Amino acid sequence: MSDLQIGPASAADLGAVLDFWQAAAEGTSISDDLAGVERLHERDPQALLLARRDGELVGTVIAGFDGWRCHLYRLAVHPGHRRQGIGTALLAAAEERFVALGGRRADAMVLVRNERAHLAWEAAGYGPQDQWKRWVKPLGGPTR
Numbered sequence: 701m702s703d704l705q706i707g708p709a710s711a712a713d714l715g716a717v718l719d720f721w722q723a724a725a726e727g728t729s730i731s732d733d734l735a736g737v738e739r740l741h742e743r744d745p746q747a748l749l750l751a752r753r754d755g756e757l758v759g760t761v762i763a764g765f766d767g768w769r770c771h772l773y774r775l776a777v778h779p780g781h782r783r784q785g786i787g788t789a790l791l792a793a794a795e796e797r798f799v800a801l802g803g804r805r806a807d808a809m810v811l812v813r814n815e816r817a818h819l820a821w822e823a824a825g826y827g828p829q830d831q832w833k834r835w836v837k838p839l840g841g842p843t844r
Contacts, residue, residue, distance in 0.1 A: 704758075704786065706793045709748040711741055713757075717748065720757050725776040726814045730838060740764075749793050751777075751786050759786040763794035770794075770803035775817075791824050809834075 709717060714737045721732060731737070740747060744764065751759035758781040762773040772794055777786045798806055808826055810817050821827075 703753055704789055705752045706749055706789060708746045709741065709750050709760075711738070713748075713750060714738060714741060716757060717750070717760060720760060720778070721774065721776060724759075724778045725774060726811055726817065729774075746797065748774075749790060749797075751790050753781065753786075759790050761787075761790040761794050763797050765798060765801045765803055770798040770801075770806040772806055772808040775808070775820075787820055788824060 714734060717737060718732065718734065721728075729736075731740070737748070740762065747762055747764045749761050749763055750757055757778070759775075759777040761775045762771075764771045764773065772791070775787055775790060777790075795806060806826075807829075808821055810821055810826075
């Protein structure tokens, strides 16, 4: 996997990341627009990690840390590059970031219907936490 480079997104990458998610990510989020990823990048420019192979974007993960908890979102690998260790490498980079920031436990947002993702997360050592259920409230604007 030595030809894989993982590092934070630049501001210039954000439009391409949104296009990538349309092709590679399962589902959509209320924040899947340029304003949403720009806010993320402005607040924490190291949180959005990109995997590139030969300059081509092949994977992403958002490794957000709020000072209290470590959150993983948008782990996505291009369909033509899956099962090559890219997701594993992205998670390792995210976990290294969390440890360096003092994080103690990471959680991941995983769609219930995305059974392929369940297998990948499980293989990486993650599992559902039965005693919690996510509660959400959209804050203005259109919901998805």
